Amino acid sequence: AGTDPTKDDTDEDGYSDIKEIEVGSNPLDANSVPPAPPIDEPLFFYDFEGDEGDLVTDKGQRGNNADVTRAAQTELGIIGGAPEGSSPGTAIEFSDGLLNVPGVEMAEIVSGEGSYTMTAWLKPTNLGGDKFLFGQTSQGIHNGIRNGGFLHQAHWGADTNGSTNLNGYLEADEDGWIHAAWTYDGETDTGKIYLDGSLDWEGNKRAPNGSGNLIIGGRNGGGNGYYGLADDIAMWDMVLEPEAIEELALGASPIGANLPFQITSITYDLQSGEIELTWDSKPGRTYLLLYNTSLESWDADIDDSIESGGESTTFRFENPEGPEAKALFFKVIEN
Known part of the structure; x- marks a missing residue:
C-alpha cells in the first residue's frame, strides 16, 4: 500500500x-x-569537564574561552552534570555568578545582520523574578527565566515568555534538568524558544540593541542573574534547524557533528577477560570512559583521563563487572 x-x-x-x-x-x-541535519561548529561549547580556577575552556574549535568574573558566586567542577546531556560528569553552579566571553562580539546581531542559537542544560534552584542566563555587557539580549518561571527571550524591549511554566513542569520531571534553546533569525526577525527539544514559543522579534560582547549568568553587564546548575552551554551564529535542537535535547554533543566520539570497535578477549574499545577522537584531548549495565545511569567510570591517540583512540581494560556480566554499555566523553 x-x-x-x-x-x-x-x-x-x-x-x-x-x-x-x-x-x-x-x-x-x-x-x-x-x-537530523549536521550541527555546524559553535562559537563556543562549555561542558565544564576539567575546568578550574578562573577560566572555562571552549571545547570547540574557535578558542572562545570564558573568564569567571564573580568567583565567589560561580562554582566550577560541581559533580553531577546534566544526566541526559553529552557531558554528565560535572556542571557549573551560578548564584548570580558571571562568565565573560570576550571573543564573542554582538555587533553583527545588534545590527540586524546576524542570527544566533543559544542552548544549555539547566537545573534552576530559583524560578522567581528575573533569572537570566545569556546577556550582553551593555543592554541587548537577556535570555533565561522570567515572570514567575517561564523561559524568556528578550532583546531589550522585545520581550517574550515561552508557553510553559517551569514550576509545574519541573515538578513532574525526574531529575530537575531541562534543555533550553533560544534562536533569532536576523533576516526574518523571528525568535523561537525551545523546551526539551520542543518549540515553546515562536513569533516576531526585532534585533537587540546595546553593545559589547556576550556574558553568561546575567544581563546588561551582569544583573538579574541565574541561580542553579548549568551544563553543555553553547552558541552558534546561525539558526539551527528544529531537528538539530531536538538532537541536542536528546543528548547529542554540540560539537559531535564535526567529530563524533562514536565507538567504532568493541573487542572482548575471552582468555584475558579484557575489553578493547576504539573511537573517533581529536588530537591533544583526553577522554572520560563511562559504562553501565542498564542504560539508566552513567555514573560509573572506567578511566577519566584517557590520552587521545590522534584521529582514533584505542583503550584496553579489564571487564569492570567480571565475566558473569550479561550486558555492558559504554559512553565516551571529551574532557
Whole structure:
C-alpha cells in the first residue's frame, strides 16, 4: 500500500510524506524518520569537564574561552552534570555568578545582520523574578527565566515568555534538568524558544540593541542573574534547524557533528577477560570512559583521563563487572 492521499503525514511521525520521500526515510513507517541535519561548529561549547580556577575552556574549535568574573558566586567542577546531556560528569553552579566571553562580539546581531542559537542544560534552584542566563555587557539580549518561571527571550524591549511554566513542569520531571534553546533569525526577525527539544514559543522579534560582547549568568553587564546548575552551554551564529535542537535535547554533543566520539570497535578477549574499545577522537584531548549495565545511569567510570591517540583512540581494560556480566554499555566523553 502507498501513502494516504488524504493525509500530509501518513505514518503520523511528525514529518510530511513529501519531506520523508525527499530525504529517503519511509513515509509508511513511524520509526523511520529523516536524519537530523549536521550541527555546524559553535562559537563556543562549555561542558565544564576539567575546568578550574578562573577560566572555562571552549571545547570547540574557535578558542572562545570564558573568564569567571564573580568567583565567589560561580562554582566550577560541581559533580553531577546534566544526566541526559553529552557531558554528565560535572556542571557549573551560578548564584548570580558571571562568565565573560570576550571573543564573542554582538555587533553583527545588534545590527540586524546576524542570527544566533543559544542552548544549555539547566537545573534552576530559583524560578522567581528575573533569572537570566545569556546577556550582553551593555543592554541587548537577556535570555533565561522570567515572570514567575517561564523561559524568556528578550532583546531589550522585545520581550517574550515561552508557553510553559517551569514550576509545574519541573515538578513532574525526574531529575530537575531541562534543555533550553533560544534562536533569532536576523533576516526574518523571528525568535523561537525551545523546551526539551520542543518549540515553546515562536513569533516576531526585532534585533537587540546595546553593545559589547556576550556574558553568561546575567544581563546588561551582569544583573538579574541565574541561580542553579548549568551544563553543555553553547552558541552558534546561525539558526539551527528544529531537528538539530531536538538532537541536542536528546543528548547529542554540540560539537559531535564535526567529530563524533562514536565507538567504532568493541573487542572482548575471552582468555584475558579484557575489553578493547576504539573511537573517533581529536588530537591533544583526553577522554572520560563511562559504562553501565542498564542504560539508566552513567555514573560509573572506567578511566577519566584517557590520552587521545590522534584521529582514533584505542583503550584496553579489564571487564569492570567480571565475566558473569550479561550486558555492558559504554559512553565516551571529551574532557
